[in-house]
Amino acid sequence: MKDRVRTRFIAMVVVVAAVAGVAASAQSAPTTAARLSVRSTAYGKALFGPSGKVVYVFGADRGSKSRCYGVCAAAWPPLLTTGAPLAGAGVEAKLLGTTKRTNGTLQVTYNGHPLYYYSADKVGKIMCQHANMHGGLWLIIKPNGQPNTAKGMMHM
Secondary structure: OHHHHHHHHHHHHHHHHHHHHHHHHHOOOOOOOOOOEEEEEOEEEEEEEOOOOOOOOOOOOOOEOOOOOOHHHHHEOEEEEEEOOEEEEOOOOHHEEEEEEEOOOOOOOOEEOOHHHHHHOOOOOOOOOOEEOEEEEEEOOOOOOOOOOOOOOOOO
């Protein structure tokens, strides 16, 4: 009986992990050029990705090269694009760019900063402003291209 329960539990964990992997790859596999927009938040105006979620910059990144891979990228998926990102209202087109990740995908940059989502954020909710995780500080980004250093409240 214990072996049957253990086998079912392991099978359930494998299924959940597989579904999570598919969901993560679907979130990070763009089919069109990413369009960014600006919205008002409790921290002032900030950039949002095409999913409707706020985007973050990672303090450990150096230049336009990402240092967030593996476990970090699972928690903080990069904002990917298939081509030149598009500027929505309030976004400065001249600050948009891309950087190539180690797997060859294109990550959106703004003012030279690679952009990321936080996996637990909901549309319109900012869950990890000013969080120190995975070796660096995570900050939302202002429309002028500067990281927003306002202290946040983590909702973990």
